[in-house]
Amino acid sequence: MVSLKCPVCGGEVQVDDNALPGEIVEHECGAQLEVFNDHNRLSLRLAEQIGEDWGE
Amino acid sequence: MILGISYDLLRWEERNIIEEGRKSGFKVIPIFTKDVTFLSSEDVPYQDVEAILQRNTSHSRAVSTSMLFETSGFKVFNDSLTLSKCENKLMTTFLLRSRGIPVPKTAIAFSREKALEVAKKLGYPVVIKPVEGSWGRMVARAQDEDTLRSLIEYQEFTTLQYKTIYYVQEYVNKPNRDIRIFAVGDEVPVGIYRENEKNWKTNTALGAIAKPLKIDEELKELTIKVKEVIGGFFLGIDVFEDKERGYLIGEVNGVPEFKNTVRVNQFNLSNFILHKLNEAIRR
Numbered sequence: 001m002v003s004l005k006c007p008v009c010g011g012e013v014q015v016d017d018n019a020l021p022g023e024i025v026e027h028e029c030g031a032q033l034e035v036f037n038d039h040n041r042l043s044l045r046l047a048e049q050i051g052e053d054w055g056e
Numbered sequence: 057m058i059l060g061i062s063y064d065l066l067r068w069e070e071r072n073i074i075e076e077g078r079k080s081g082f083k084v085i086p087i088f089t090k091d092v093t094f095l096s097s098e099d100v101p102y103q104d105v106e107a108i109l110q111r112n113t114s115h116s117r118a119v120s121t122s123m124l125f126e127t128s129g130f131k132v133f134n135d136s137l138t139l140s141k142c143e144n145k146l147m148t149t150f151l152l153r154s155r156g157i158p159v160p161k162t163a164i165a166f167s168r169e170k171a172l173e174v175a176k177k178l179g180y181p182v183v184i185k186p187v188e189g190s191w192g193r194m195v196a197r198a199q200d201e202d203t204l205r206s207l208i209e210y211q212e213f214t215t216l217q218y219k220t221i222y223y224v225q226e227y228v229n230k231p232n233r234d235i236r237i238f239a240v241g242d243e244v245p246v247g248i249y250r251e252n253e254k255n256w257k258t259n260t261a262l263g264a265i266a267k268p269l270k271i272d273e274e275l276k277e278l279t280i281k282v283k284e285v286i287g288g289f290f291l292g293i294d295v296f297e298d299k300e301r302g303y304l305i306g307e308v309n310g311v312p313e314f315k316n317t318v319r320v321n322q323f324n325l326s327n328f329i330l331h332k333l334n335e336a337i338r339r
């Protein structure tokens with residue numbers, strides 16, 4: 001596991017070592033976060049809202 | 057096989073395809089759309105990729121990335137033309153109809169007055185749907201003209217892309233379920249019933265329960281026919297059962313989800329897709 005910082009509350013978020021960009025992580029503060037690749041390091045940002053054109 | 061997975065959200069499906077691919081000894085390269093740029097003066101990266109499986113959740117990202125990869129010389133499944141045909145319900149319905157495939161009675165109108173007029177012809181209740189959209193969003197049933205008038209008004213005040221087109225359909229008096237069946241290459245390996253006791257909308261995204269489907273010969277042939285008209289490699293097709301007319305094709309999905317299908321059928325669809333894809337690109 002890697003420990004990342006929640007961009008909303010600043011708290012710690014445990015993410016799987018082999019997490020991939022686009023993975024969604026729920027943090028205990030209630031934030032929905034998206035894993036992304038920040039200059040070759042895993043990082044977290046607020047997940048995208050469901051779009052009008054989303055869905056199968 | 058070196059396979060690229062184009063995606064913008066890592067759902068169960070994308071993760072499962074990546075895992076199953078690696079188990080089968082394929083090299084699977086996740087391509088996270090939000091990290092990719094296309095520059096007309098440069099080659100697209102991933103030059104050793106033999107095929108790209110399109111798995112973007114957003115339709116605009118799916119169609120655009122398929123198109124961009126295609127024009128860069130990649131084999132993309134599903135291709136942008138297939139995705140365009142699926143995404144636009146007007147096109148799906150009338151294209152299928154033109155090839156003699158049974159669809160629910162559907163009316164298209166371009167003004168409020170004509171929409172109401174043609175709904176009367178269909179007979180209430182009717183269903184009004186956005187031309188583009190998924191997971192049952194904005195799909196509504198009108199019991200009478202008054203309700204339809206209100207629903208039309210709602211549509212007109214949304215930010216929907218095709219809000220000036222009215223897609224009105226008969227309400228198919230189906231059992232409390234519909235069918236979701238999958239076409240992979242030229243095969244029809246698996247499907248589910250989606251049952252909902254409480255909601256006439258049978259999307260699993262809206263709480264419908266998935267049950268294993270027994271695929272009969274008629275349904276299989278119909279699925280193949282739909283696939284021949286729409287094209288592509290991997291499709292999820294929604295089918296209604298009408299008491300008099302039999303099977304009617306509702307919608308076709310170009311980036312179908314299949315978590316529940318795998319679960320209730322104990323069928324490894326990711327693995328099936330991967331091996332069929334490998335076959336297709338070696339042909």
Ligand SMILES: [Zn+2]
Nearest residue numbers: 006009027029
């Ligand atoms: Zn937090």
